[in-house]
Amino acid sequence: MRLHIISFTQAGFSLSERIRDSLSHGDSDEISLAFGGKIADRDLASFAVTLSEWVQSGFHSGNALVFVGAAGIAVRSIAPFVNDKKTDPAVLVIDEKGGFVIPILSGHIGGANELARKIADAIGALPVITTASDVNNLPAIDVFAAKNNLSINDMKLAKDFAAKMLAYKDKNENDRPQFTLSVYIKNDILSLIPKCVILGIGCKKGKSAKELENFVKENLELYKIDYRSLESVNSVDQKKDENALISLANSLKLPFVTFSAEELNKITQKVSHSDFVEKTLGTDNVCERSVFAAGADELVLPKISRDGMTLAVGIRKADLKIPEDLKNFLI
Structure with missing residues (x-):
């Protein structure tokens, strides 16, 4: 800064x-x-x-x-x-x-x-x-989040966590504050959200931006994936000017990245196969392959199709080092 x-x-x-x-x-x-x-x-x-x-x-x-x-x-x-x-x-x-x-x-x-x-x-x-945590030599959960680009699911829960840290006694487990690291929506516990979820999307030419946005958001909400965990929208090069994909990325405030068919075909992970897509685009799968091409380590949501649109969701392992003074509170 x-x-x-x-x-x-x-x-x-x-x-x-x-x-x-x-x-x-x-x-x-x-x-x-x-x-x-x-x-x-x-x-x-x-x-x-x-x-x-x-x-x-x-x-x-x-x-x-x-x-x-x-x-x-x-x-x-x-x-x-x-x-x-x-x-x-x-x-x-x-x-x-x-x-x-x-x-x-x-x-x-x-x-x-x-x-x-x-x-x-x-x-x-x-x-x-x-600040109370600093003067009492306690770890500050919001500092850890800020330094590691983690979103906080609920600031009230973060405030409650800090208050419990001040009152916590080592031998009373009932008073031990807790937090988790998750890309999924959590409402009952403080959750730090890493930005490591990758979207792979294919769509038929001329699809409306609204239709694609509804399709993607409905599935993210169905599988309780927190929007704050999203890292990028990815597809094949032939779709780089597709208005619906550009609009979706802008709506989610994410970078839109495309890969050549050659790059997608180098992916070695197991993906679903479509003869039609391969004939049309030169690669047998757009959504799953683009997820892996963008750096995902695994699929958390394999290919879903609807009306000429496909979606796959992958996750990249977040490289986080939890401070020793916070490890005891992570579940």
């Missing part, structure tokens, strides 16, 4: 430059500086911004915002934009003398706590971390 830093005094701007020089590692594009105070030095004129516009622009960029100045300025400025801890960016405050670095928003999922430690280490400041 990029870092946007705003300051309001000459001393604050000098600290901003120090932070940039300490963290950018020669890439000045990683960190942008802005000045929201009264311009008394012509050298600062090119950095001048309107605070409200700077916050509005930066808040929705997905990058971290750092205020070098009073915490009250930061709180009042970001208040209209704070929405959801899953999407709000990291926001930090640093006093202009560089004594304290304080994350005030999105400490875990947005990475503000980790960034605070990094900045503090770079400038010799004290990171002021206030």
Whole structure:
């Protein structure tokens, strides 16, 4: 993520430059500086911004915002934009003398706590971390999820898990919080969802986007596959301009990837065979072969057909290393 830093005094701007020089590692594009105070030095004129516009622009960029100045300025400025801890960016405050670095928003999922430690280490400041799991030296499930690109099925369950972690006593199993890793819909337990489910799709030319979308979504829901686990939509090269497939990928916000018949024919896993498809496209199977071509290790849903549409669903083994302090809670 990029870092946007705003300051309001000459001393604050000098600290901003120090932070940039300490963290950018020669890439000045990683960190942008802005000045929201009264311009008394012509050298600062090119950095001048309107605070409200700077916050509005930066808040929705997905990058971290750092205020070098009073915490009250930061709180009042970001208040209209704070929405959801899953999407709000990291926001930090640093006093202009560089004594304290304080994350005030999105400490875990947005990475503000980790960034605070990094900045503090770079400038010799004290990171002021206030989240309960951190001050009690407990693992934070949302930090683990964020670092590994895992979705959280229910933020209330995540909050309950964190509360149980604080109250947990090793010898009382009834109090032990639990979570699972799954690509399937779970409603009764905290579930971390890896993005590793691969869709392979074939469809007759001219199929409507709505018909294909309904077909795919009905089957995903029937087999309780969580949409947040989806990684890509895949097919054969001859379908790369098929409007229904492009529309489906856009609807699911997934990349659409196609493979040549030659690439699909190199797949060695057992798949179903169609003489008609082989004669038409040069490969005997589109949906299952494209799933494996995209990196799936196994099929969780073999070929399903309906009205000139085919669907196969595969899963790629997620390469996850569970921290030792969380393993005891994984089921």
